[in-house]
Every structure is written in structure tokens, then in C-alpha cells.
Amino acid sequence: MKKKICVIGMGYIGLPTSAMFAKHGFQVLGVDVNEEVVNSLNEGRIIIEEPYLDALVYEEVVKNGSLKASTKAEKADVFIIAVPTPIKEDKTAMMDYVEAATRSIVPFLEPGNMVVLESTSPPGTVENLMMPILRECPFDVEESLYVAHSPERVIPGKILIELVENNRIIGGINRKSAEEVKKIYASFVKGEIFLTDATTAEMCKLMENTFRDVNIALANELAVICEQLGINAWEVIKYSNKHPRVTLHQPGPGVGGHCLAVDPWFIVEKFPETAKIIRLARETNDAMPHHVFGRARNILGSLAGKKIAILGATYKPDIDDLRESPVLELVDLLEEVRDLEVRIYDPFILSYKHLAPDLETALADADLLVLGVNHRVFENIPFGELKSRMRTPKILDTRNFLDGESLRAQGFEYHLLGEGRGFHGQR
Incomplete structure (x- = not known):
């Protein structure tokens, strides 16, 4: 029997990830609060631009029934949260979507399920925001759920290629969680998969982009200096x-x-x-x-x-x-x-x-x-x-x-x- 994956958020990361899992043998339900996104996806259409994604969605995974969309979550074996984490005007993270997505899956969780956060988040999000919500389940979450953070590391224009070829980090709340989550990503990831704890994985994603941002800032500062220097x-x-x-x-x-x-x-x-x-x-x-x-x-x-x-x-x-x-x-x-x-x-x-x-x-x-x-x-x-x-x-x-x-x-x-x-x- 196919494992069922429920992906919350059908945006630039959630949709390609859903299509990739559906292509590799999983039954996938894509969940989004936007009815236009859901209706379009069920018709095999996408509303974001990404090379080859439209063909993958329409010709393969929607047509054969491996990928469906809904505005509501359902029971599944794996729950992946890929919702936006926008920045507010005061430069702090707006985590309402992650919190809402986590709460939305609690009624459907059963022992043995996996919960994976893909959304880029401040360090400590899994441990301090998600875990207290997940503990509302009527069973021992630490012993019975496999919870992890596995950040995407792709760029628009090459998402389908990089989802497969790039190395991946999986940070679990414990070693067993990381190992179990690794198994589902190994279904299509050809790059190396590295295991660590959730907060380390969160910080790795942030530092990968911070490294580039700091170095671009150095170049921008150089540009202003050179203008002044002639x-x-x-x-x-x-x-x-x-x-x-x-x-x-x-x-x-x-x-x-x-x-x-x-x-x-x-x-x-x-x-x-x-x-x-x-x-x-x-x-x-x-x-x-x-x-x-x-x-x-x-x-x-x-x-x-x-x-x-x-x-x-x-x-x-x-x-x-x-x-x-x-x-x-x-x-x-x-x-x-x-x-x-x-x-x-x-x-x-x-x-x-x-x-x-x-x-x-x-x-x-x-x-x-x-x-x-x-x-x-x-x-x-x-x-x-x-x-x-x-x-x-x-x-x-x-x-x-x-x-x-x-x-x-x-x-x-x-x-x-x-x-x-x-x-x-x-x-």
C-alpha cells in the first residue's frame, strides 16, 4: 500500500515537493487555504512559473491520481509543512502560518506518523513552537511521532533539478526521527542526506543564506566606495x-x-x-x-x-x-x-x-x-x-x-x- 503524504502549503516549495513525492510512489494530498490554487491543481494547472513543473503536474501526477489537492488536511502517514514564513515590518518572523498548519494536523495524527517542517524558520521553531502544539495529541509524542526539520535548498528556475541533486539536511527531535524521515526523502534525493538535530538544521539553512547575504553586502559596500574613489x-x-x-x-x-x-x-x-x-x-x-x-x-x-x-x-x-x-x-x-x-x-x-x-x-x-x-x-x-x-x-x-x-x-x-x-x- 502506498504511503500517504499530506503537504501543507502549495507554494514555490510545497507544490514541487508534492509533485516529486507523487512521482516517486507516494499518494500525496496538497493542502492550501487558497481555493484557486486547489481548484487549479486538481485540474492539472499550476499558478506559479517553474520550468517543467507544469508538465510534471499535469502529464504525470495529477492525471494518474497520485496528487490531489484540498483546502483541508486528512489522515496520512507523513505530514510536511511548507507554508510561508514572511518577515514583518519590524524585521521579525511571522510564524502564524507555521503555527496554524501545525494545529491543523493535530486532529489527524496517529502514532507512527512523521511531521516534517520544510519552511525556513528561526532557530528553535520545531522545539519551541511546534512541539508544544504536537504534545496536545493523546499519546506520547516524543516516543510515537517522528518529527524533524528538513529545509529546502533550491533556487527558482531549477527547483525540480535541485530537489533531486542537492544534498539535504534532516534534523530530528531525536535520532530515530531523523532516520525515519530520511527514508522518505531518499526516495528521490540523489545528493547526500545528513542527519542532525532540528535546531542545528534550522540554523544551517539560515547560515547558508546569511553567508551569501554578508558577502553581497561586502560587494555593495565596495561598489559605493569605488564610486567615491572614481x-x-x-x-x-x-x-x-x-x-x-x-x-x-x-x-x-x-x-x-x-x-x-x-x-x-x-x-x-x-x-x-x-x-x-x-x-x-x-x-x-x-x-x-x-x-x-x-x-x-x-x-x-x-x-x-x-x-x-x-x-x-x-x-x-x-x-x-x-x-x-x-x-x-x-x-x-x-x-x-x-x-x-x-x-x-x-x-x-x-x-x-x-x-x-x-x-x-x-x-x-x-x-x-x-x-x-x-x-x-x-x-x-x-x-x-x-x-x-x-x-x-x-x-x-x-x-x-x-x-x-x-x-x-x-x-x-x-x-x-x-x-x-x-x-x-x-x-
Whole structure:
């Protein structure tokens, strides 16, 4: 008889995980409070963009009955919680969804069941938030349930590949829990699976993203310094990385997504007096949209009455995900300027404020084009043909993506984040 898995949360992680388990011999029930998500999934349709996921869902797991969706949990052998853990305005974790999901499965739990938290959470979530709720079960939870945290480690655009190929950490409330949970993930994970305790697993996921966030903050700080110094940060990074033990990251308009822009705050929340470097890195990266705003103002002299076109608004290239995108923070800052018009062109976005239907419309009478996201589809834009549509042919590239020399040769005033030339009038 197939083991039944109930996955709570049909978002960017829960749905691909559900489809993967369904493909590998499990009967899966996907649970979500959003009826549109549930109805779409039962019809074999998905409302998120991820390569090959639609084909896997429709052609395989929904069509053969291995994956179904509902707004309510049911009895199962394994319960996986993959709900959002968003950050609040005060930079603390909003854990209401994890708490609600945990409470929702308590009536269905039986001895021998597994409960797995996949949602990225502050250290101690399993032990201090989930376990007290699970202990409401009418049996000895520590002896009878297998409880663990197994954080996802995937990136949008490669989720189905990385779910299989990436190494995985499983942290149990005890050794037996970790070992039992390992068995179900081993059904499709080809990477190594490492066992530890729940809090260590939670901290590992947070530190993986914090490591990257801190190093991006270093690159962003370097970019601002190089602008003030009148040199090119991208050259500094390129030549510094020729050293065999140096790998500097790249600067940009900020850090987005639900991982890098959020996870470090979970550590700061728990250890506000200790996590000083982590907090400073977050504040540095959060300040970059303000810096880009300042660059735009410096280039145009005054922003009042001007039009700025923004190329790309998602938090990273070639995806449709807007979560925590620094470009959206830049848009909010520009909206505060009197009589300033903002137009956004991003072919991955179906609906958002200031969205232009095409690049030509976005550029019409623009005083400045800001390259915010380096989507691959932007590689072959015929800027020479579009130059006449702009009121003033000025470009600010925040990703070192465009060919600055070519654009300058075509008569554009090209500015690059992290390059001193043009910003301070020196090279």
C-alpha cells in the first residue's frame, strides 16, 4: 500500500515537493487555504512559473491520481509543512502560518506518523513552537511521532533539478526521527542526506543564506566606495578574484527573494545583541535601493517632472517572483517624488503597478532607463533603434549587464553602479 503524504502549503516549495513525492510512489494530498490554487491543481494547472513543473503536474501526477489537492488536511502517514514564513515590518518572523498548519494536523495524527517542517524558520521553531502544539495529541509524542526539520535548498528556475541533486539536511527531535524521515526523502534525493538535530538544521539553512547575504553586502559596500574613489568596482572584483583564495560576490540594487533578504533577520531576532555583522550586512543591502535612487537623482539633477523607465522588477533574473525585490523598493522611493512618472517593463510579470505592455511604451519620453534585473531576454535589445524614443538617452545599469562601451558609442550617457566615472566626473 502506498504511503500517504499530506503537504501543507502549495507554494514555490510545497507544490514541487508534492509533485516529486507523487512521482516517486507516494499518494500525496496538497493542502492550501487558497481555493484557486486547489481548484487549479486538481485540474492539472499550476499558478506559479517553474520550468517543467507544469508538465510534471499535469502529464504525470495529477492525471494518474497520485496528487490531489484540498483546502483541508486528512489522515496520512507523513505530514510536511511548507507554508510561508514572511518577515514583518519590524524585521521579525511571522510564524502564524507555521503555527496554524501545525494545529491543523493535530486532529489527524496517529502514532507512527512523521511531521516534517520544510519552511525556513528561526532557530528553535520545531522545539519551541511546534512541539508544544504536537504534545496536545493523546499519546506520547516524543516516543510515537517522528518529527524533524528538513529545509529546502533550491533556487527558482531549477527547483525540480535541485530537489533531486542537492544534498539535504534532516534534523530530528531525536535520532530515530531523523532516520525515519530520511527514508522518505531518499526516495528521490540523489545528493547526500545528513542527519542532525532540528535546531542545528534550522540554523544551517539560515547560515547558508546569511553567508551569501554578508558577502553581497561586502560587494555593495565596495561598489559605493569605488564610486567615491572614481574607479570601477567590477574591475576590482574581477582582478581580486584572480587570487586563489578570494571569491568576491557582485554588487547590485539590493537583495531580494524570500531567502537572502529574510533569513538573516531570523538570526538577528533571536540574538539582537550578538548578530552584529549579520544585522549590518542586512542594513547595507537594504540600503542599496536608496543608493540607486540617489544615483538616479545625481544623473538627472532633479527628479521632479521626469520619467524613469525601469527594466526588470523581479528579485532575480528569468523568474516571475517579486518577493522582497529591491527594485520594488526603488519604485516606492520614486513614487514619493512630485510629478515623477515611473514605467516598468518586465516580460515575466503579468500584473503590477506602472507596468508597460512593451519596452517601446516604457521608453517613450523617458529621461533615464534603469536596468534593474538582468533577464536574458534583455541581452539583444536594439538600443540604437530605441534611442530616439527617449527624451534624454541616459542609462543606469545596476547589474553590469549592458555593453557600456557600445552604448556610449551610440550616443547614450551610460552609468554603471560601482563605477566612479560619470557619478563624480572622474575616472
